[in-house]
Amino acid sequence: MRDRRINLLLILAIGLSALTVLLLPVISSGYYRHILTLTVIDILLAVSFRAIQKMGGWNFAHIAIMGIGGYTSALLTVKLGWSFWLGLPMGGIMASLFALLISWPCLRTEGFYFFLSTFAAGEAIRQVWIMFEFFGGANGFFGLPHPETVFRIRFDTVLSNYYLVVAICSACLWLLYRLEKSRLGNTIKSITSNPELCESIGINTWAHKASTFIVGSFFTGVAGVLFAHYNGLVTPKEFSVLYTYKIITAVIVGGTAAFSGPIVGVIFLTGLTEIFRDLEQWVPLLYGIVIIGILLLFPEGLQSIPRRLRGKSSVKKPFHRKSRDVPEQYHAAIEPKRGE
Amino acid sequence: MAFPNLLQLFLNGLGLSAFYALFAVGLTLVFGVMRIINFAHGELYMLGAYLVYFVFNLGQDQLTLLPLFFAGLLVAMAGVSLLSLVIERAIFRPLRKNPINCFMASVGVLYILQVSAGQIFGIKQKSLPSFFPGEIRFAGAALSIRILVTIIIAIVLLGLLWFFLEKTRLGRGIRACAQDGEAAALQGININRMSALVMGLGGALAAASGAVVGTSYLINPYMGWLVLWKAFIVTIVGGMGSIPGALVASLLFGFLDSLISSLGNPRMEILIDVTIMLVVLAYKPKGILGIAR
Numbered sequence A: 001m002r003d004r005r006i007n008l009l010l011i012l013a014i015g016l017s018a019l020t021v022l023l024l025p026v027i028s029s030g031y032y033r034h035i036l037t038l039t040v041i042d043i044l045l046a047v048s049f050r051a052i053q054k055m056g057g058w059n060f061a062h063i064a065i066m067g068i069g070g071y072t073s074a075l076l077t078v079k080l081g082w083s084f085w086l087g088l089p090m091g092g093i094m095a096s097l098f099a100l101l102i103s104w105p106c107l108r109t110e111g112f113y114f115f116l117s118t119f120a121a122g123e124a125i126r127q128v129w130i131m132f133e134f135f136g137g138a139n140g141f142f143g144l145p146h147p148e149t150v151f152r153i154r155f156d157t158v159l160s161n162y163y164l165v166v167a168i169c170s171a172c173l174w175l176l177y178r179l180e181k182s183r184l185g186n187t188i189k190s191i192t193s194n195p196e197l198c199e200s201i202g203i204n205t206w207a208h209k210a211s212t213f214i215v216g217s218f219f220t221g222v223a224g225v226l227f228a229h230y231n232g233l234v235t236p237k238e239f240s241v242l243y244t245y246k247i248i249t250a251v252i253v254g255g256t257a258a259f260s261g262p263i264v265g266v267i268f269l270t271g272l273t274e275i276f277r278d279l280e281q282w283v284p285l286l287y288g289i290v291i292i293g294i295l296l297l298f299p300e301g302l303q304s305i306p307r308r309l310r311g312k313s314s315v316k317k318p319f320h321r322k323s324r325d326v327p328e329q330y331h332a333a334i335e336p337k338r339g340e
Numbered sequence B: 001m002a003f004p005n006l007l008q009l010f011l012n013g014l015g016l017s018a019f020y021a022l023f024a025v026g027l028t029l030v031f032g033v034m035r036i037i038n039f040a041h042g043e044l045y046m047l048g049a050y051l052v053y054f055v056f057n058l059g060q061d062q063l064t065l066l067p068l069f070f071a072g073l074l075v076a077m078a079g080v081s082l083l084s085l086v087i088e089r090a091i092f093r094p095l096r097k098n099p100i101n102c103f104m105a106s107v108g109v110l111y112i113l114q115v116s117a118g119q120i121f122g123i124k125q126k127s128l129p130s131f132f133p134g135e136i137r138f139a140g141a142a143l144s145i146r147i148l149v150t151i152i153i154a155i156v157l158l159g160l161l162w163f164f165l166e167k168t169r170l171g172r173g174i175r176a177c178a179q180d181g182e183a184a185a186l187q188g189i190n191i192n193r194m195s196a197l198v199m200g201l202g203g204a205l206a207a208a209s210g211a212v213v214g215t216s217y218l219i220n221p222y223m224g225w226l227v228l229w230k231a232f233i234v235t236i237v238g239g240m241g242s243i244p245g246a247l248v249a250s251l252l253f254g255f256l257d258s259l260i261s262s263l264g265n266p267r268m269e270i271l272i273d274v275t276i277m278l279v280v281l282a283y284k285p286k287g288i289l290g291i292a293r
Helices: A002-027 A030-053 A062-079 A084-106 A112-131 A158-181 A183-193 A195-200 A205-231 A241-254 A261-275 A277-297 A302-309 A328-334 B006-034 B041-059 B065-095 B099-121 B145-167 B169-179 B181-186 B191-214 B224-238 B243-262 B268-283
Strands: B135-138 B141-144
Touching (some): A002 A158, A062 A112, A084 A205, A112 B224, A112 B268, A183 A195, A241 B099, A261 A277, B006 B169, B006 B243, B041 B191, B065 B099, B065 B191, B169 B191
Antiparallel strands (some): B135 B141
């Protein structure tokens, strides 16, 4: 009974937000159409970030990987005259290849090294774009074409591009959602909660982590292609570490426990940025206060608020009452099984 | 391409290494005890440079350049370590149970400090007068006094740090915490106090490195980024949390970077450094002398 009510609410919520997503740009002005398009791309970025984060790694090369997608498509369409529809998957594939390349050194150790080394690797990629004329140097590429007409639908206005971005991003989100609920997703979840146990029952933890990273990067690359073609240009400046921080802030603000977390986070941050649009130089300060405030008050992110109001925490507490006194490395041992 | 003078190369490399060491040792010290990667370390460094600038403007008329610089250095170190203590108490301590949250909070601190500095001091770049003009010439090489001062300050500060960590009771406490926090707590060492102490020391070192850089480069609110990036590579290669590792890696990258830039293309630096880092990670994941678990 309860389950059915929740399902009904969920369907209602999804239906309402779908309606909003489809109708909002029709009634809003050009500027907001632009912001909405970028927000949808950011949502895909944040969700793919969380997909990678699920295996335990905070990927600081996220925007650089997105840029690889954008640059690949820019090179293919501008220099070789390929179609956007070929550049789109190619961008994703190149992003995946890069993830494959750095996953070996970067995934050798746990935790901290992953984000530090991806941070450095991402910055190196950006320098390569600036350094070599092949990538257009500091000015990047201009004049990326609009997507070609398919089924008589032309993509030459902001509105049509918006719907294109929404369509592709929704498809990607759906795939990412299915992936998380699949057997692979469950395996990855168990690897994060107890790697030793997983290894002892014969799961190749490294391969699973690397494949998560690679698959997540594919979607990041796709987001990069959409971003590049929507803007019509790629420059090294657009894929800076600041953008990475913005996505990570959104993921933290929303929380990583639920699939909807990063989406909530992106919408919240975009709203905040737009409210304070006139005070642009103060926006990073606002981000800082929001991150710290959220971490101190709602460590599980905004998406945990409804659950908290119902008096439940989404993270199951270890049943040992005084778990604080137990050293961190034994927490896994005293924790009850995580599966629902 | 003429091969650069070896002695000159050595001196430049030594100067660069001294700066890397000052910056990276603070970062790795904080990581060793608190298991936090302080992303705002670069901003502490930026504030150090600004405080020297502030003191310089304040005392420009009363004092000559040399005492002014040392007054600025002291004010910067004291001020920034005070700020670090506040950050530790207000943000890192409540979040310490989860290192990733701490790290993210430090990204928040980074934003706040960056915008504040931009608003207080202006986004326009500032420059200090050359506190240490002149250079010493010998054997075909030139050692500018500025670099000499950087090297001396680095040796003095790191020497003091070594003395403190090795020879005093408090220092022993810090080393115990870095080796094993729980065991140290069982011995009655107050981990909170050690964390605060380490944050203060790290802040002071960051401020000192900012102060020496401020005398020769332009100061702006975003100067922390670039250095932080290099410091990450240095600490990864040296091994997170290991001070000797950070020193060795600072020397390695200091000489390497000065060699690369004297060979013509300073831009290649970033690629070569990252490649080295990735290779070290692939074959020796915990760095040259790493202690991270």
